[in-house]
Amino acid sequence: GESVGLHLPTLSVQEGDNSIINCAYSNSASDYFIWYKQESGKGPQFIIDIRSNMDKRQGQRVTVLLNKTVKHLSLQIAATQPGDSAVYFCAEKSVLTGGGNKLTFGTGTQLKVEL
Amino acid sequence: NAGVTQTPKFQVLKTGQSMTLQCAQDMNHNSMYWYRQDPGMGLRLIYYSASEGTTDKGEVPNGYNVSRLNKREFSLRLESAAPSQTSVYFCASSDGVQPLAKNIQYFGAGTRLSVL
Numbered sequence: 573g574e575s576v577g578l579h580l581p582t583l584s585v586q587e588g589d590n591s592i593i594n595c596a597y598s599n600s601a602s603d604y605f606i607w608y609k610q611e612s613g614k615g616p617q618f619i620i621d622i623r624s625n626m627d628k629r630q631g632q633r634v635t636v637l638l639n640k641t642v643k644h645l646s647l648q649i650a651a652t653q654p655g656d657s658a659v660y661f662c663a664e665k666s667v668l669t670g671g672g673n674k675l676t677f678g679t680g681t682q683l684k685v686e687l
Numbered sequence: 688n689a690g691v692t693q694t695p696k697f698q699v700l701k702t703g704q705s706m707t708l709q710c711a712q713d714m715n716h717n718s719m720y721w722y723r724q725d726p727g728m729g730l731r732l733i734y735y736s737a738s739e740g741t742t743d744k745g746e747v748p749n750g751y752n753v754s755r756l757n758k759r760e761f762s763l764r765l766e767s768a769a770p771s772q773t774s775v776y777f778c779a780s781s782d783g784v785q786p787l788a789k790n791i792q793y794f795g796a797g798t799r800l801s802v803l
C-alpha cells in the first residue's frame with residue numbers, strides 16, 4: 573500500500589541557517605504533494621504544494637523539491653527563524669473511492685531552532 | 688473569516704459515554720474530513736464527506752459515526768467511548784472534488800479527547 577515517511581524525526585538548526593526536511597513516498601502515481609506546518613496545540617497549516625509535473629516550487633522563504641525518480645520530496649526553509657519551530661508533515665494526494673480526494677500524511681519531523 | 692471551527696476544544700469522558708464533536712467551515716467548501724492524531728502516527732482519516740449529502744469511511748472508522756448536517760457542518764460521534772479513542776481530533780475542509788483538483792485541506796484547531 574502507499575505510505576509517506578520521513579527520514580529524520582527531529583531536526584535541530586541554528587537560527588539563520590537553512591533547514592532541509594525530507595520525505596519519501598511510495599505511490600509513484602501520486603500527482604500532488606503538500607507540506608504542512610503544525611505548531612504546538614494547533615492544527616496543521618498549509619505551507620506549500622507541488623504538482624508532479626514540476627521539480628521545484630518556491631514560496632516565501634520556502635522551497636519544495638520533488639524527485640520523482642527516487643520518490644523523494646524535500647522542504648527547504650531559508651534563514652530559519654524561531655517561529656519556524658514546529659512539526660512539519662508532507663502529504664500526498666490520492667483519489668477516494670467515494671469521490672473527492674484524500675491526503676496521506678507522513679509521521680512528521682520536529683524542527684527545533686536554536687538561538 | 689473563522690475558517691474551520693471545532694467544538695469543544697477539550698473533553699474528558701468515561702469509558703462507555705457518548706459524545707459528538709462539532710465542526711463548521713465558512714469557506715463554502717464541498718469536502719470535509721475527520722482525522723485523529725496520535726503520537727508518532729501522523730494524521731489518520733476517520734471519515735470524510737466528499738460533498739453535501741455523502742459520507743464514507745476512511746482508514747480508521749470503527750467506533751465512530753458522522754453526519755454531514757449541511758454544507759457547513761460535519762459532526763463526529765463516539766457512541767461508546769473507549770480508552771483507545773483518546774486522541775486529538777481534527778476536522779478539515781477542502782474545495783477539491785474532481786480527481787485533478789488540488790486538495791489543500793484547511794484544519795481546525797483540534798479537540799483533545801481523553802477517555803478514562
